Amino acid sequence: MSPEEFIPALYIFALAAFLGYLVLTRVPPLLHTPLMSATNAISGISLVGSIVAAGAQHNTVGTWLGFIAVTCATINVVGGFWITERMLKFFKSKEEMKQKPEEKN
Amino acid sequence: MEYTIAFSYLIASLLFIYGLRCLTHPETARRGMHAAELGMLLAIVGTLLHHEIVSYEYIIAGFIIGGAIGALMSHWVPMTALPQRTALSHAFGALAASLVGIAEYYTHHGHLGGFKITAISLEVLLGSLTTTGSLIAAAKLQGMLPGAPMTFKGQNLFNLTLIVVTVGLFGYLIFNPATGWAFYLMMALAFVFGVMLVLPIGSADMPVVMALLNSYAGLAAAATGFAISNNVLIIAGTLDGFSGFILSIVMCKAMNRSITNVLFGAFGSPAADAGGSAEGEMREVILDDVATQMAYARQVVFVPGYGMATAQAQHVVRELCDSLEERGVTVKFAIHPVAGRMPGHMNVLLAEANVPYSQLYELEQINSDFPNTDVSVVIGANDVVNPDARDNPGSPIAGMPILEVDRSKTVIVLKRGKGKGFSGIENPLFFKPNTGMLYGDAKESLAKLVHAVKEA
Numbered sequence: 001m002s003p004e005e006f007i008p009a010l011y012i013f014a015l016a017a018f019l020g021y022l023v024l025t026r027v028p029p030l031l032h033t034p035l036m037s038a039t040n041a042i043s044g045i046s047l048v049g050s051i052v053a054a055g056a057q058h059n060t061v062g063t064w065l066g067f068i069a070v071t072c073a074t075i076n077v078v079g080g081f082w083i084t085e086r087m088l089k090f091f092k093s094k095e096e097m098k099q100k101p102e103e104k105n
Numbered sequence: 106m107e108y109t110i111a112f113s114y115l116i117a118s119l120l121f122i123y124g125l126r127c128l129t130h131p132e133t134a135r136r137g138m139h140a141a142e143l144g145m146l147l148a149i150v151g152t153l154l155h156h157e158i159v160s161y162e163y164i165i166a167g168f169i170i171g172g173a174i175g176a177l178m179s180h181w182v183p184m185t186a187l188p189q190r191t192a193l194s195h196a197f198g199a200l201a202a203s204l205v206g207i208a209e210y211y212t213h214h215g216h217l218g219g220f221k222i223t224a225i226s227l228e229v230l231l232g233s234l235t236t237t238g239s240l241i242a243a244a245k246l247q248g249m250l251p252g253a254p255m256t257f258k259g260q261n262l263f264n265l266t267l268i269v270v271t272v273g274l275f276g277y278l279i280f281n282p283a284t285g286w287a288f289y290l291m292m293a294l295a296f297v298f299g300v301m302l303v304l305p306i307g308s309a310d311m312p313v314v315m316a317l318l319n320s321y322a323g324l325a326a327a328a329t330g331f332a333i334s335n336n337v338l339i340i341a342g343t344l345d346g347f348s349g350f351i352l353s354i355v356m357c358k359a360m361n362r363s364i365t366n367v368l369f370g371a372f373g374s375p376a377a378d379a380g381g382s383a384e385g386e387m388r389e390v391i392l393d394d395v396a397t398q399m400a401y402a403r404q405v406v407f408v409p410g411y412g413m414a415t416a417q418a419q420h421v422v423r424e425l426c427d428s429l430e431e432r433g434v435t436v437k438f439a440i441h442p443v444a445g446r447m448p449g450h451m452n453v454l455l456a457e458a459n460v461p462y463s464q465l466y467e468l469e470q471i472n473s474d475f476p477n478t479d480v481s482v483v484i485g486a487n488d489v490v491n492p493d494a495r496d497n498p499g500s501p502i503a504g505m506p507i508l509e510v511d512r513s514k515t516v517i518v519l520k521r522g523k524g525k526g527f528s529g530i531e532n533p534l535f536f537k538p539n540t541g542m543l544y545g546d547a548k549e550s551l552a553k554l555v556h557a558v559k560e561a
Contacts, residue, residue: 006220009331009339016340019122020347026129029355029442029467032449033187035128035348036319040194042121042141043326043345048114048152049205049333054167055158058212065208067163072201074171075178076194081142082179083190088138090184090456091131097461 034087041080047073106154113151114337120144121341125348131462148337184457185414188446189246192315195322196239202325203232203292209332210288221332222282226275228328229288230295235321237299242314245303246446252308264301267294306367308446309488313356313367315447320349352448359442359468361494361504387523390541392550395480395517396557402479404435406471408508409451410444412485412521413547419458421551422484426460428558438464439471439481439508441489468506478513483534484547485519491532501530516540519547 027035050073054066120140127137153164182190206228210217217225244250274291278284306314323345330338357364399405407426413419426436438460444451452465466474475481483490486508493500494507510516511534518535520542534540543550 002218003220005334006331009334009336012336012339013327013331013343016343017347020125020344021351023122023126023129024344024348024351027125028129029440029449030452030462030465031128031131031134032352032355033191033447033453034134034449035125036191036315036352036448037194038125038128038138038141039319039323039345039348040191040198042124042145042341043198043323044201045117045121045145045148045338045341046198046202046205046326046329048148048335049329049338050167050201051149051152051164052155052157052333053205053208054163055155055160057159062208062212063163065204065211067167069201069204069208070164070167071171071174072197072204074168075175076198076201077145077175078172079175079179079194081138081145082176083182083187084138085135086179087184087453087456088131088135090453090459091134091462092456092459093132094461094463097459 030091034084037080037084037087041077041084044073044077044080047077106156110151110154113147114335117144117148117151118337118340120147121344125344184454185417186247187450187453188311188315189243191447192239192243192246192318195315195318196236196243199232199235199239199318199322199325201232202322202329203229203236205329206232206332207292214283214285214288217282219279219282223279224328224331226278226288226291228325228332229292230271230275231321231325231328233292233295234299234302235318235325237296238303238314239299239318239322241300241303242311242318245308246311254307255304260301260305264298267298267301270294271298302368305369310360310367311446312443312448312450313353313360313362313364316349316353316356317364317368318349320346320353323347323349356443356448359506361502361506385536387535387542388538388540390517390543392543392553393557395541395543396554397561398515398517399429399434399480399482399554400432400558400561402429402434404437404474404478404480405429406437406439406475406478406481406510406513408439408441408481408483408486408490408510409455410441410484410486410489411446412487414445414451414454414485416485416547418484418548418551419454419460421548421555423455423458423460425551425555425558426464428555432558436464437466437471437474439466439468439510441468441486441508444486444489468508472509475509475512479515481510481513481516483510483516483518484551487532488530490534491530492534492537493530493532510534511537511539514539517543519543519545519550521546 050069054070121144124137124141127133206225271294274287323342327342429436440451490508490510492511494502494505
């Protein structure tokens with residue numbers, strides 16, 4: 001990574017941090033647990049790095065480390081979104097509750 | 106092809122931000138998650154087209170195994186076990202970031218520039234310490250390790266040496282990127298440091314630690330983005346890192362403590378109770394009287410704490426809430442930010458028990474409402490309703506924002522026994538004239554109350 005690459009990357013980091021601050025401070029405490037699992041799933045995007053490491057076949061060690069990384073990141077992507085959806089289904093307004101009073105999740 | 110991949114990443118980034126933006130309200134939250142899922146799919150498909158990839162068998166094997174484990178971990182885990190499950194996923198995310206960094210170093214260590222080695226080292230440092238730290242946190246939350254702070258003699262000196270050596274190696278690597286031993290030793294020390302960081306932290310402080318580990322895992326992913334020059338990774342990792350950071354600040358404020366105090370509080374903290382104004386007799390009440398009071402009240406507020414979750418009482422609480430509402434009683438739930446073992450945990454538990462979210466009130470919303478409340482029912486909560494935090498500057502929890510249940514007309518505290526509870530701090534609320542104690546298992550008492558309210 002050269003300085004020419006590093007500085008734009010730093011811009012992206014700074015802007016993402018600022019945007020993150022603006023967006024995430026507006027999430028109510030009601031949804032803080034789903035927020036945590038959702039950001040967990042989203043940061044499973046490190047999968048894209050793992051995929052390249054696992055598939056590039058530079059050397060055996062790299063491939064195996066990449067394979068484990070793909071597995072771990074996939075656990076987070078699949079598991080993170082899955083459990084977030086499961087949680088969000090619980091949150092119902094009073095009206096929804098009256099429509100289907102005894103619906104089991 | 107390069108452009109296809111780059112565009113898939115750009116769209117993924119936008120969809121992630123949109124998805125998180127939708128989490129500001131429960132009505133839009135699920136739509137947002139679908140958008141984020143679509144973004145993830147696009148990014149993965151885009152990556153599979155990467156020119157460096159020559160074989161797919163390991164990638165597909167990883168997808169299948171990881172997908173299966175992820176599904177297993179999410180479909181059947183009970184909501185009470187969410188904290189340890191989330192801690193585990195922080196560990197997985199951090200490990201993935203760390204391994205990509207190690208693979209990158211192993212493959213290219215001969216020719217790494219100063220910027221790149223800095224990024225890789227940060228990634229491996231944060232990733233490794235978060236991996237072991239999260240595993241310890243999960244073990245504590247699961248009860249496999251004792252929840253109390255674990256300390257030993259010379260721990261401070263040991264940790265300080267560990268930090269100095271690790272940072273020293275980091276600095277050395279920036280100028281000597283090709284020194285393999287320094288890199289691997291730094292990695293090993295980071296794994297050890299993760300253990301040392303979480304061991305001395307008690308269970309009650311877990312919400313902060315969870316949020317902090319969340320933040321580290323995200324920053325590790327962002328550092329990966331720097332290391333492999335991947336913008337979507339920088340964006341997603343930064344969002345994750347900031348979300349964790351904001352949550353840890355929220356949690357610290359809710360306990361009126363600083364992050365340093367949480368992390369290093371176990372060392373040399375005053376063990377003795379600082380006096381307190383808790384004197385007099387606790388007044389025990391009879392269940393039928395409580396039922397009558399509640400049945401004829403205008404407003405009842407439930408204050409659930411972690412004790413409610415451990416007693417698995419949330420469903421009975423909802424039944425009680427239903428039978429009260431049938432009689433025309435207004436029922437509200439007051440949720441303290443640190444109720445539960447992770448941020449927002451109590452809300453999920455109550456939502457699962459079919460309590461509509463409009464009945465869940467935050468601290469700021471409900472405190473002004475307590476004087477209009479006839480009966481406040483405290484279930485398995487203690488410190489978050491301790492009036493000493495507000496009135497007694499000498500209290501160990503002085504300044505912590507509390508739910509002011511003592512301002513309601515009557516307070517009923519459901520408690521297992523007469524003990525001091527988890528933190529060992531005396532609670533003067535229990536001795537106030539308008540407080541009644543209802544001893545016994547919370548779930549049983551509540552079930553009896555449901556019955557008695559129907560009879561009343």
